[in-house]
Amino acid sequence: MNSIQKSRRRALVFNYVNCIVLLCLFYLIKGGIVSKSYLIFEILPVTGIMVSFKNVFGKSKLWQLTHSTFQALDERETELVYRATTISYSIFAIVTLILIYLFYLGGLGAIDVVLAAFLLYLAHTLPAAIIAWNQKVVIDED
Amino acid sequence: MKSRKIFNRIAVLRQERNISRKELAEKIGVNFQTIGYLEREEYNPSLDLAFSFSEYFHLPVEMIFSVEPLKPLSEELKQLKGERHE
Numbered sequence: 001m002n003s004i005q006k007s008r009r010r011a012l013v014f015n016y017v018n019c020i021v022l023l024c025l026f027y028l029i030k031g032g033i034v035s036k037s038y039l040i041f042e043i044l045p046v047t048g049i050m051v052s053f054k055n056v057f058g059k060s061k062l063w064q065l066t067h068s069t070f071q072a073l074d075e076r077e078t079e080l081v082y083r084a085t086t087i088s089y090s091i092f093a094i095v096t097l098i099l100i101y102l103f104y105l106g107g108l109g110a111i112d113v114v115l116a117a118f119l120l121y122l123a124h125t126l127p128a129a130i131i132a133w134n135q136k137v138v139i140d141e142d
Numbered sequence: 143m144k145s146r147k148i149f150n151r152i153a154v155l156r157q158e159r160n161i162s163r164k165e166l167a168e169k170i171g172v173n174f175q176t177i178g179y180l181e182r183e184e185y186n187p188s189l190d191l192a193f194s195f196s197e198y199f200h201l202p203v204e205m206i207f208s209v210e211p212l213k214p215l216s217e218e219l220k221q222l223k224g225e226r227h228e
Contacts, residue, residue, distance in 0.1 A: 074172035076185050138178060 004137040011055040012132055015125075018048035019118060026114055053125075062128035080131060088126035095122060145186055150207050151215065153181040155199050170194050 022045035028034040057063035066085075070078055096119060103111055111119075156166050156177075163181075167174035171194065179185040187195070187207070196203045205218075212218075 074176050075188050075191060076176045076179060077173060136184075138182070 002137055005135075008056055008060065008132050008137065011052040012129055015049055015052035015056060016129075018045040018052065019121070021045040022049070023114065023118055027108070031108075056132050057125065057128050060132060062131055063125075066127040066131070067124075080135075081127060084127040084130040084134075087130050088123075091130075092119075092123055092126055095119075146209050147183060148186045148207055148209060149183055149212050150180060150187075150195075151212055152177070152195065152206065154215065155201070155206065156181075159199075166198075169198055 022042060025034070025038065025042055025045070029036055029039055065073070065077060066081055068077075068081075070081075073081065099115060099119070100111065103109065103115070152166075156163070161169075163177040164174045167177045170177075170191070172191070176185065180187060192203050192207050195206050199206060205215075213221075
């Protein structure tokens, strides 16, 4: 594993950790455990998500890769996106099930718009995240 | 299904023609990174892609791709000439 892949993996972990921090803080405030004034601190994980998003998905063009039509990709890229999407379906289903059960058992009721937004973000970023995590980064000189 | 590794001469042929990966990728119609993957033999091309290389380099497919490690082209040509004389 080279330094680019290491930093990409670190940024990826940082991105999802910030998502979890954002959600935890939101539900702590919503549940009345933490004062509403702490809502201002949501800016920190949001900034973290934006910065790491740019590094992992933007600069690497992985967002573009996983959001292109198959006609715009060559056969290797199509195979790469197909494999990543297949894995991401399984991960997404498991994460969604866990969250539904957590909400049900935690007495939080049905999932709300914030969690739905997170799940939407997760669904869109997971294929690119899987590629970022697994792909060997080789810089072709020309 | 586990597939066999396919060896190729793309890097040698590209360097012989003095073209960059980007230029070759444009001619073949793939991403330039795919050329890198093929040259490093980390990706097995489809038959269609293999024929595209064959057409571009004006060489038979079996001269570019093989399931066995490829000998240098000069050695193979010498062998072919020897077979013709026999």
